[in-house]
Amino acid sequence: MKIIKQISDMQRVMKIEKQQGKKVGFVPTMGYLHEGHQTLLKEARENNDIVVLSIFVNPLQFGPNEDLDAYPRDFERDEEIAALRGVDYLFYPTVEEMYQENRTTIIKVEQRVDVLCGKHRPGHFDGVATVVMKLFQIVTPDTAYFGMKDAQQVAVIDGLINDYHLPIDLVRVGTVREEDGLAKSSRNVYLNQEERTKAPYLFKALALGKLQLEVGMEVHTVKQEMEEYILLHTGYKAEYVEIYAYPTLQELKKVKEEESIIIAIAVKFSKARLIDNIVFSYSKGE
Amino acid sequence: MKIIKQISDMQRVMKIEKQQGKKVGFVPTMGYLHEGHQTLLKEARENNDIVVLSIFVNPLQFGPNEDLDAYPRDFERDEEIAALRGVDYLFYPTVEEMYQENRTTIIKVEQRVDVLCGKHRPGHFDGVATVVMKLFQIVTPDTAYFGMKDAQQVAVIDGLINDYHLPIDLVRVGTVREEDGLAKSSRNVYLNQEERTKAPYLFKALALGKLQLEVGMEVHTVKQEMEEYILLHTGYKAEYVEIYAYPTLQELKKVKEEESIIIAIAVKFSKARLIDNIVFSYSKGE
Numbered sequence: 248m249k250i251i252k253q254i255s256d257m258q259r260v261m262k263i264e265k266q267q268g269k270k271v272g273f274v275p276t277m278g279y280l281h282e283g284h285q286t287l288l289k290e291a292r293e294n295n296d297i298v299v300l301s302i303f304v305n306p307l308q309f310g311p312n313e314d315l316d317a318y319p320r321d322f323e324r325d326e327e328i329a330a331l332r333g334v335d336y337l338f339y340p341t342v343e344e345m346y347q348e349n350r351t352t353i354i355k356v357e358q359r360v361d362v363l364c365g366k367h368r369p370g371h372f373d374g375v376a377t378v379v380m381k382l383f384q385i386v387t388p389d390t391a392y393f394g395m396k397d398a399q400q401v402a403v404i405d406g407l408i409n410d411y412h413l414p415i416d417l418v419r420v421g422t423v424r425e426e427d428g429l430a431k432s433s434r435n436v437y438l439n440q441e442e443r444t445k446a447p448y449l450f451k452a453l454a455l456g457k458l459q460l461e462v463g464m465e466v467h468t469v470k471q472e473m474e475e476y477i478l479l480h481t482g483y484k485a486e487y488v489e490i491y492a493y494p495t496l497q498e499l500k501k502v503k504e505e506e507s508i509i510i511a512i513a514v515k516f517s518k519a520r521l522i523d524n525i526v527f528s529y530s531k532g533e
Numbered sequence: 534m535k536i537i538k539q540i541s542d543m544q545r546v547m548k549i550e551k552q553q554g555k556k557v558g559f560v561p562t563m564g565y566l567h568e569g570h571q572t573l574l575k576e577a578r579e580n581n582d583i584v585v586l587s588i589f590v591n592p593l594q595f596g597p598n599e600d601l602d603a604y605p606r607d608f609e610r611d612e613e614i615a616a617l618r619g620v621d622y623l624f625y626p627t628v629e630e631m632y633q634e635n636r637t638t639i640i641k642v643e644q645r646v647d648v649l650c651g652k653h654r655p656g657h658f659d660g661v662a663t664v665v666m667k668l669f670q671i672v673t674p675d676t677a678y679f680g681m682k683d684a685q686q687v688a689v690i691d692g693l694i695n696d697y698h699l700p701i702d703l704v705r706v707g708t709v710r711e712e713d714g715l716a717k718s719s720r721n722v723y724l725n726q727e728e729r730t731k732a733p734y735l736f737k738a739l740a741l742g743k744l745q746l747e748v749g750m751e752v753h754t755v756k757q758e759m760e761e762y763i764l765l766h767t768g769y770k771a772e773y774v775e776i777y778a779y780p781t782l783q784e785l786k787k788v789k790e791e792e793s794i795i796i797a798i799a800v801k802f803s804k805a806r807l808i809d810n811i812v813f814s815y816s817k818g819e
Contacts, residue, residue, distance in 0.1 A: 254698050258698070258700060262700075266552070348695050348696075349644060349781070350643070350644075350696055351642060351643060351644035351645055351689070351692030351693070351695070351696055352640050352641060352642050352643060352644075352662055352692060352693060352696050353640075353641050353643060354638050354639075354640055354641070355638060355639050355640070355641040356637060356638050357636075357637060357638060357639060358635060358636075358637035358638075359637055376638055380697055381696070381697055381698060384697045384698050384699055384700075385698050403637070406637030406638060407637070407638060409633075409634050409637070410634075410636055410637055410638050410667070411666055411667055411670045412540050412544070412667060412670050412671050413670055414544060414548075414670075495635070
């Protein structure tokens with residue numbers, strides 16, 4: 248595995264790999280790799296000739312009140328994981344390298360961001376889209392891997408790829424879960440023992456919502472029922488329960504056959520704020 | 534010469550050309566090709582294996598009060614010129630092809646646009662940057678050719694290429710002039726006979742400004758002298774006379790040796806609004 252820190256070096260090696268007809272899979276991350284990232288790397292390794300992992304904590308996607316400096320970092324551990332997962336190139340630039348010159352533009356995301364978590368993080372997805380566009384131009388992957396735990400981020404990247412006709416396949420990798428259904432997250436350690444037993448009800452609520460839509464219940468009724476279910480089983484009022492078309496994240500008035508749908512939840516426990524979602528293709532049951 | 538209308542076709546042929554190691558020169562235009570465009574095509578033809586010309590009147594760079602529909606078009610004539618100039622691929626997409634899906638993002642230009650013509654056309658350069666990024670991803674040129682008549686546009690594209698690390702050489706092609714110095718422009722036909730004799734004083738004023746800077750005169754004094762000179766010789770008050778660092782388009786307090794400088798003028802005659810500029814590397818004379 249080669250560790251590369253310069254943009255020009257990365258572009259040079261990728262040009263050679265591409266000229267040799269190599270298929271390149273890319274996993275962009277902010278490091279501190281967890282099981283979710285490892286699933287992305289596994290998928291990338293199985294389906295490409297060359298796997299590129301990037302680790303870059305992108306200041307542009309942090310708000311003024313979000314603590315960029317406190318973002319966890321452990322490069323040595325990340326390096327070990329990357330090597331074990333068969334990464335060929337680990338791209339690890341500094342902030343100065345990525346934002347060398349005075350930035351003159353930003354990619355402003357105008358759709359898919361005024362809902363879910365985007366509503367509370369103005370500018371966050373502009374920062375994501377801008378850095379991902381930079382990384383795509385540096386790495387020139389054939390395929391890019393993103394985790395569906397961050398379904399809204401995946402929707403934004405999907406829009407970016409379409410808008411600029413990027414010749415990149417976007418692979419959405421499913422959320423990794425504990426046996427009881429709880430989505431894996433570094434934030435789960437902040438749950439106390441009692442909360443940990445209740446947290447799986449987020450995923451159960453998502454499953455309930457899906458079933459109810461499939462038997463023909465109206466969107467707003469399903470949301471209500473899910474909210475009640477979450478309150479009953481966790482003792483917490485959900486921060487949001489939302490149902491949208493996916494990946495457009497537009498309102499669903501009436502659900503159509505084969506429409507792709509996301510149900511998403513956020514619940515604030517005493518210390519941990521948990522999010523979860525499911526995306527599925529709608530088909531009406533009997 | 535092949536005329537291509539589909540993005541996917543264009544991407545397919547360019548992929549093949551690039552795999553064969555061909556060097557690709559690209560001239561993006563809105564059509565209605567004039568002598569300036571022909572100079573770009575000539576430069577591109579002399580320095581590349583493959584020349585791509587795009588003709589696309591981009592709605593995104595027109596303001597609500599700018600008449601997109603009245604923009605002059607003559608595809609048959611353009612096609613002839615392209616063939617004569619040795620263009621290999623003429624990319625000629627429809628608006629529906631270029632903006633197929635709901636656009637989710639725009640490239641917002643935050644620097645280099647609050648001066649000169651950008652001041653009066655809010656959003657114009659966002660539209661330019663967005664469509665040029667799309668075209669760059671479709672054509673994947675090694676070199677792109679732009680005319681310095683639109684020096685601010687060139688500055689914006691320069692920023693775009695740096696921001697996203699695009700592996701593209703930007704070639705700035707000098708303004709084509711009449712023998713008396715008047716910059717060639719389709720708008721020159723709107724000058725009456727008397728105005729036509731006075732219009733060359735724009736270029737003379739630029740030359741005067743350059744000389745005055747080189748003998749050490751202060752920026753604000755040079756601007757004043759140029760304004761007086763234009764008023765005296767044309768009878769019109771200049772809309773603006775500006776002097777900036779180029780391509781950053783930032784204020785120049787003190788001029789430094791070898792600094793790249795732009796002097797730019799706009800003058801509104803009875804019917805025609807003319808613009809002109811010179812960009813040069815500063816060196817103090819004796």
